[in-house]
Each structure stands twice: as structure tokens, then as C-alpha cells.
Amino acid sequence: MTEVLKQLVELLQLEPLNELSFRGNSENLGFRHVFGGQVLGQALMAGCKTVEEKDAHSMHGYFLRPGDHSLPIDYEVQVVRDGATFSTRRVIARQSGTEIFAMMASFQSPEEGFDHQFDMPDAQGPEGIYSELETRRKFKEFIPEKVREQYTVDRPIEIRPIDPINYLAPETREPYKQNWFRAIADLPDDPVIHQCILAYASDFGLLGTSMLPHGVSFMGKGMQVASLDHSIWFHRDFRVDDWLLYDMDSPSASRGRGLNRGNIYNQDGILVASVCQEALIRQRK
Template sequence: MLDVTRRLLELLDLSPIGDDHFQGDSEDLGFPNVFGGQVLGQALMAASRTVENRLCHSLHAYFLRPGNHRMPIDYEVQRVRDGGSFSVRRVIARQDGKEILTGSMSFQVQEEGLEHQFEMPRVPGPDGLQSEQELGRLLAPHVPERMRDILTRERPIEIRPVDPMNPLRPEPRPPYKQSWFRALGPLPDDPVLHRCLLTYASDFQFLGTSLNPHGITFMSPNMQVASLDHAIWFHRDFRMDEWLLYDKDSPSASGGRGFNRGNFYNRDGVLVASTTQEALIRRRSS
């Protein structure tokens, strides 16, 4: 296992600090605040530690305040209900005594039922596509020095965009994006860990889908962008150390907010998870 992947697994391995209370470290990805996917993944891990023999099938969370990547995060889990088939947990993430995220997760026993799904869109496979890191190395000489580490850093989740846009010369595009995702190196056979890793990764490249029609990116000046909420539904088992296609669209943007949807498919075309997110996409006055 690569060191960068091992560090991510350690980040998700929370420390118990009391009854249904856990603490996780924070990582600095070069952003001003804690990466939202980190808080989501850790929150799901905290909730999962209080449930036995049931896997998460849905997660709904609100980002309340920006997180500080120089401080650990405390997670309080509240046991809302344990029924015959489902368990519900509420999770509150805090830093310095203030709530930065609140969310609810539902867990279900394994069950058979009716089956149908959307077909996976026809897109090029990951082989031959450049990774986000490789594309970042091409851009690095043309951006301010403070941004070069963000573009070229090693990352545990390899992302290969299907049709990447040059963030230095953005152009209006339809509100659709596709990328292939996988964790680098083999992972343990732990379905809870794979769900937490997908939760972590699902926040990458998501918000930007609602920027596509407007010809702007995260590097465009005078933009304030931030995730407001995030939801995930897990449909079927999967592995994060195998390629997954993240197919995203943005049906609407209005009122300073952009709405995004996503589906994760494995290489066999099986739909394994779906996501939604609303984001703040506010243009500041210059």
C-alpha cells in the first residue's frame, strides 16, 4: 500500500474519546479550510462504529462552518433508532466547541429485493486518460507558486477526468462531467471502509459541475464557492481500489446556489452509489 493511501486510512481510523464520541485528525490539502469529503468520511466512520451487522445505505449532511485543518475534529454520535431492519444515527462534528457539520445516516440489514438501474453512459475508459495530478503538472508552470503544490501533490484517490477543462482558459460547457476514480493500492476487504472512502472521494470535482455552463472554475477570480450540503445513497457493494465512473450533472443554478447530482458505476456498468449536493456559487463584487 502506498504511503499516501495509508495516511488516508489512518485519517479515517478515528480514536474513541468516550461513549459514542470519537476524534479524527485533519489533513491539509492546500485549501483554505478542511476538505468537506474528509469530514463526511470521518462522520460516516464514527456512525458506523456504533452499528453492528448493518451497512450504511444513505447519508445526509449539512456543512455549517468551515473546518480548520490545523485542529482535530470531535464527532458525537446519537443513537436515534435501532429497528428490526434499519438503524439511524445522528452525527455532530465539532471544532473548538462549534458545530461544523451535522448529518444523519441510515443503516440496513442485508436484504434481497426488486432490481433496476440506469445504464452507465458511454464514455472512454480510464486507460489512456491523464490523471488529475498529471494534468496539474502541465499547469503548474503557469500558475502562482502558492497553487503549484495543490495541483501536483500526491493523492490517495486517483482521478482521471474524461474531458478535462483547462482551468486557466475555461469555456462554457453543458452541465455534465465524468471522471474515473479509484484508491491507489489494494485495500482491506472491509465494506465499511470502502463506503467511507467513497464518501470522502465523492466531494472531489462535484461542485464544479454547476460552474460548467458559466465558463468559470475554482481558479476564476471573484468567486466564492463552498459545499452547503451533501447526500449519498449506497445501492450495491463495490471496491474503491477498482475503477469507478463518477457521472455528474447540474440540473439548475439559481439564487447563488448550484445543484449537482452524481452516479458511481463500476467498470461492468453496475450502479453502486448516487450523490447530490447543493453548493454556494456566489460571484463577489470586484
């Protein structure tokens, strides 16, 4: 495992304070506030640490306040229900005693049942596509100096966008986007690690899908953007150190909010997870 990926795994592991309370550190990715994917991954990990012999199948979270990446985050897990098949947990994230995120997560014992899925859409494979990091480094002189270092350092998740977007000079296009992504090295076989890293990675690029028809990006002058809520459904087993296709669309934007959806497939065309998020996409005059 590379050092940068090891750091991500350690970031998601959390320090136990008691049986139902945990503390996580924060990282600075160059955004104004804590990266939402970090909070998603850590909150899911906190819930997983209180459940035995069941896997997470869904999580639904609300970002209540922006987080400060210079401060740790405390996660309180509340046991809502433990049944024979399903368990439910409520997770509250706080900084300096103030709630910044709230999540409900559901866990299920292994079970067989009906099985169907949408077919994987046509997409160019990941081979031969420049990664997002390679492109940033190639054109780093155009990145604002105050975030240039954070945007061009090694990252634990490699993202290869199909038909990439120039965030500094976005063009108007249909609200559809596809990225391949994976962890940059092999990970342990623990499925909890893979679910938490997928939750972390699911927040990369999703928000911007709703801005595509309007020719703006999060780096545009006067743009105020933030994730408002985020939901994930885990359908089937997967490994996040194998290539996964993130097929995204945005069916609607209105009243300063954009709705973004994504289906995540492995290279065999198996639908492993689905994501939905509403985001603030406000353009200040």
C-alpha cells in the same frame, strides 16, 4: 498499500474518546478550509463505529461552518433508533466546541428485494487518459505558487477526467462531466473502509459541474464556492480500489446556489452509489 493511501485510511479511522465520541485529524489539500470530503468520510466512519451487522445505505449532511484544517475535529454520535432492519444515527462534527457539520445516516441489515437501475452511460474507459495529477504536474508553473505544492503532491485517489477542464481558463460548456477514479493501491476487504473512502472521493469535482455553463471555476477571481449539503445513497457492493465512473450533471443553478448530481458505476456497468449536493457558487463584484 502505498504510504499516501495508508495515511488516508488512518485519517478516516478516528480516535475513540468514548463509545459515542471520536476525534479525527485534518489534512491540508490546498483549499482555504477543510476539504468537505474529509468531513463526510470521517462522519460516516463515526456512525459506522456505533452500528453492528448493518451497512450504511444513505447519509445526508449539512456543512454549517467552514472547518480549519490546522485543528482536529470531534465527532459526536447520537443513537436515534435501532430497529430489527434499520438503525439511524445523527453525527455532529465540532471544532473548538463549535458545530461545523451535521449528518443523519441510516444503516440496514442485508436484505433481498426488487432490483433495477439506469444503464451506465457511454463513456471512454480509464485506460490512456491522463490523471488530474499528471496534468497538474505538467502545467505546474501555471498553478498559483501558494497552492502549487499541495496541488502536485502524491494523492491517495487517482482521478482521470474525461474531457478535462482548464480551471485557470474555463470555457462555457454544458453542465455534464465524467471522471474515473479509484484508490491508488489495494485496500482491506472491510466494506466500511470502501464506503468511507467513496464518501471522501465523492466531493472531488462535483461542485464545479454547476459552474460549467457560466465559464467560471473555483479558481476564478471573485468566486466564493463551498459545499452546502451532501447526500449519498449506497446501492450495491463495490470496491473503491477498482475503477469507478462518476457521471455528473447539474440540472439547475440560481440565487447563488448550484445543484449537482452524480451516479457512480463500476466497470461492469453496475450502479453502486448516487450523490446529490447543493453548493454556494457566488461571484463577488
